[in-house]
Amino acid sequence: MRSVPIISVSNLSKSFGSLRALREVSFSVQRGEIFAYLGPNGAGKTTTIRILGGLLPRDAGEVSICGADVAREPVFVKERIGVVPDESNLYPELTCRRNLEYLGELYGLRRGMRSAKATELLEFFALTGRADTPFGALSRGLKRRLTIAAALVHEPEVVFLDEPTSGLDVPSARALRELIRSINRRGATVFLTTHNLQEAEVLSQRVLILIQGRVAALGTPAEIRQRVQRLNLLAVTFSPQIEVAPLLKACPAVLQASFQNGVWRLEVTEAHAALQQLVSFAEAAGVRLSEISTMTASLEDAFMSLLTECTTKEEARP
Amino acid sequence: MRQFRRAYAISRKDIESYYGKPPLVTWGLLFPAVLLLSLYVKDPTTYLAIAPGIIAMTLLFGSTSMAAIVVTFEKRAGTFQRLLLAPLSMRTIILGKAASASAYGLATALVLTLGLKFALGMTLVDPVIFLVGLILGASCFSLLGLTAAVIVREVFEAMTLMNFVRFPVLFISGVFMPLSQLPSWLQPLALLSPLTYVVDLLQIGVTGRSAIGGPVVSVLAGLLFLLASALLAELLFRRAAFQ
Incomplete structure (x- = not known):
């Protein structure tokens, strides 16, 4: 049986004028x-x-810390939190x-x-x-x-x-x-x-x-x-170095490319197709693929992917 | 009881951090002492008529200024948030802050009174009423100082706001002249000022004479103003806490 959460937040919402700071946020902490x-x-x-520390009132939702609502029993909750x-x-x-x-x-x-x-x-x-x-x-x-x-x-x-x-x-x-x-x-x-x-x-x-x-x-x-493992990540080193625009143009399987410390970090749709396109690109451009390896997505990769996804969704909203 | 102990902790810390500093004590005393001394030098027989008013003025400026400065300063420094994060009711915070500002106002007024007694021979005909007047005044004025502090963001704004109220109040409350000598159209306004009743209680303490109708009237009016100040401070603190 799962223990009772020490923090439980359900549908928490808060706005500052027209700015919606929190929209039906729910989570619990064990x-x-x-x-x-x-x-x-x-x-x-x-x-x-x-809001959880009792410094701000919420607009909607439920917040329970150590079994009590901070808005209704602030002293009880504040004695139990730092x-x-x-x-x-x-x-x-x-x-x-x-x-x-x-x-x-x-x-x-x-x-x-x-x-x-x-x-x-x-x-x-x-x-x-x-x-x-x-x-x-x-x-x-x-x-x-x-x-x-x-x-x-x-x-x-x-x-x-x-x-x-x-x-x-x-x-x-x-x-x-x-x-x-x-x-x-x-x-x-x-x-x-x-x-x-x-x-x-x-x-x-x-x-x-x-x-x-x-x-x-x-x-x-x-x-x-x-969540982002479906995105394949490749680390590629070209010799000599190349420009990003021709790379993206020649390799449709490459979704995003970033360059750091001499290594291209490529987000690709499908590794096999991307590899074929990269080899063709290197031959055509007269450069050498000196190193290529697959990468594991980090939390930062996941975060960036989610950020792009959410921003795109938000922009698409009417 | 636990909340009272915590309010006491707030007061003690404020006295330790701010009010107990020698420059602040002399700042509160210097101006009224010089003013009274000048009046005494000018005419040793009439200074007593104005002494209760000057003591009340010291109380007003000491209590309101310090309460406002301390809270505004702590809001700017972010340390006021520590009180809001602690398990304290809003009343505890107000009580703690007001008690230390009141203690400062009371201390300066008492030092001035003792100075007048020992240096110029002023006597108190009713020390109990005199003390009641000081306590009521200090409590009421410090609460008003706190309300000013939560309305504004900067120390100078708090001072400006309070001076806007304090100077007209000084003029109409019988500090420099008896209420009976005010223009007739100003006399009803004097009854709306808490300082009027504090000056009257101190006057009773020093001379035994009341300008309003006796100590009971002034004590009751002082209590009413104290209650109103406390309610106002609580209302504004609750609102400001969430900003």
């Missing part, structure tokens, strides 16, 4: 999951987090420790517990040496870490992370991803929004792709990749 919520800019990701906004927004004048202790007070932790929790979190996030540094004096990466720590001060059942690694350098982003895994291992369900598809792929058990306020895909990263 306890203990890392759930990635993906979408291009303006897809409705932050609007969803704001939200990390896309901006690190703790109190700049307070020290790292005081920020954690103050938030502990707001969440009803007793004095001894607050102090112990602050010490534990500072240690867990490798900020013990900065305990007495004002938040405003920290680097961007450390600010991000403390903001995540602040969301965990009351041991929430669900943690919402809005673009957690946005603007961080590679080592900081990698360290933060490891921390997100640790938070999940400690028992928290993680709801993650990110632009970074690779991050979503390595971190999450399931992914939802939101495009123009609609659910475009929902499933494990493997399931979503499978």
